[in-house]
Amino acid sequence: MVQEAETAVEIETDQKDKKMKKIFKLTDEKKHEDRVLEAVKNDIRKYVKREKKKKLADAKMTYWDFDCKVGASPENAEVVEFDALIKALDAVKATGAKECYVEILAKVVNKPLKEEVINEEGEA
Numbered sequence: 001m002v003q004e005a006e007t008a009v010e011i012e013t014d015q016k017d018k019k020m021k022k023i024f025k026l027t028d029e030k031k032h033e034d035r036v037l038e039a040v041k042n043d044i045r046k047y048v049k050r051e052k053k054k055k056l057a058d059a060k061m062t063y064w065d066f067d068c069k070v071g072a073s074p075e076n077a078e079v080v081e082f083d084a085l086i087k088a089l090d091a092v093k094a095t096g097a098k099e100c101y102v103e104i105l106a107k108v109v110n111k112p113l114k115e116e117v118i119n120e121e122g123e124a
Contacts, residue, residue: 023073023099023102024101026092037089044104048066048104051066064108065106065107066082066106066107068088070085070100071092072095072100
């Protein structure tokens, strides 16, 4: 009974943080290495899609952004832009690593104001 409660607390904490931390295996005896890498990329894309579907308090002024870390292990993981995440996975695979550490943190960011809106407010 106590173990179940501790597990539930960990799940709630992970949901509050909106963070995915995983160590993916890049090799599998039964699958080709390229298919395993594609499965990892698919898992990441599914996670991002699921996070983007979550409602924002002010959808007109905010959007979801992601802080990412990728590396062969958690100790040597490097911070990368979300757009460069897939290329970073390919680079880790090219080094010959057997597993890959991926951390993605979802955060709410304010949209930048457009220049036209700023100009109109300045003239009025």
